[in-house]
Amino acid sequence: MQIGRVPLVGRQADLDALRDEVDAVGAEGRAVVVSGDAGMGKTRLLRDFTDSLTDVVVVRGACVDSGSGPAPLTAITDLLRDLVDALGVEAVREAAGPGADALGVLVPALADSAGDAERLADVVVELFSQLARTHRLVVIIEDLHWADSTTCDIAARLVRRAAALPLFVLLSYRTDDVGRAHPLRPVLAELDRARLLTHRPLARLSPAEVGALANAVHGDTLAAGVLNDIAARSDGIPFYVEELASFTGARLPVSLRDVLLLRYERLDAEARRFARVLATGGVEVEHAVLRDVFDGDEAALEDAVRSAVDAQVVVIRDEAYAFRHALMQEAVYAELLPTERTRLHTAYAVALExxxxxxxxxxxxxxxxxxxxxxxxxxxxxxxxxxxxxxxxxxxxxxxxxxxxxxxx
Ligand SMILES: Nc1ncnc2c1ncn2[C@@H]1O[C@H](COP(=O)(O)OP(=O)(O)OP(=O)(O)O)[C@@H](O)[C@H]1O
Ligand SMILES: [Mg+2]
Incomplete structure (x- = not known):
């Protein structure tokens, strides 16, 4: 099984379209929004695309769900951190001018003193506009379905700015999480009306593409019957294809939720408990908080984490643990017993206090x-x-x- 090193399958037209867009950036910029259901490959496409670019500054942020709504300004914080990494604190402060202090709320290194955070959106938009005049800048804001309204406002204003500046803005959202009443809808509609945004909805993989991906993940050619089965069950969604193709030794599961839980079910009891604790905290939880809730010794936690990481259920991000995929968190969370759910949420509330x-x-x-x-x-x-x-x-x-x-x- 080779998840992570599997070549990109069936997205050449999308890559070409993105390449055309970035090549079209001149005195005027471009803005593209990539959409697709969970696991359709939005992040993967944008990664492969930006990996192919040279001589550009790529900054990337993703909106995050806190479990009870958008976590405020995570994407904007990520963008600013990437900017600081790419250009250095001084260059970013200089470009932000007197507004730099307002950014200190998100990235303390950028401020001398606490600034007026109310102007944050203005400062961020001005900062990127300023830098776009001197650098070839690609700004990526992913997962807008989880954007708080300030982040949404900043994204929309950057798209508007890109009409008159050499700025390339790339956005993404999950189609299945943006219902008719979602606040993102009117924002996108308004940008569409002004013809400021190009849509790039990602298609499901064709059965032949599913076969190519499944074989690559499996590391060998699968039997035709198995490939047909994976094509039918995965619905052409790359994430499900990966899951199904990794477990062909066993009988294929009956539902996609079972698919999502396959890796979890194969963990030992402590690693499963770790996964349930993590799932209660959300898609991503800081180590220090999780340790308090896990309620076991450090060595037991380490073993559990290692098993969950080895089984590709969990990934480690800096000082935090995260599910490899948001859908997996949802599936594991649904496995909790009611009493366990109450107990773990209480433990989180107490730990976070x-x-x-x-x-x-x-x-x-x-x-x-x-x-x-x-x-x-x-x-x-x-x-x-x-x-x-x-x-x-x-x-x-x-x-x-x-x-x-x-x-x-
Ligand atoms: N075209 C592809 N070829 C090969 N692998 C792919 C392709 N698209 C996606 N994948 C793989 O499928 C998995 C899910 O993709 P990805 O995380 O990009 O989906 P997503 O649309 O960003 O999902 P989410 O809505 O949860 O953010 C990843 O492991 C990714 O590497
Ligand atoms: Mg993604």
Missing amino acids: NSAPTARVLADIAHHWRAARVPDRALAAGVAAQRAASVASAWSTAAEAGERVLELW
């Missing part, structure tokens, strides 16, 4: 108390989250936290 009370942490605490069915503590944390969000960053994030508080009355 020992962390620095940022708006994000407070919102997570509120979510865990709510999920643990302790409404009064959820309400208190929700109010605190709202206050912190309005002090620390965008008003829109505060308004979203406020809405969730109101739901608890």
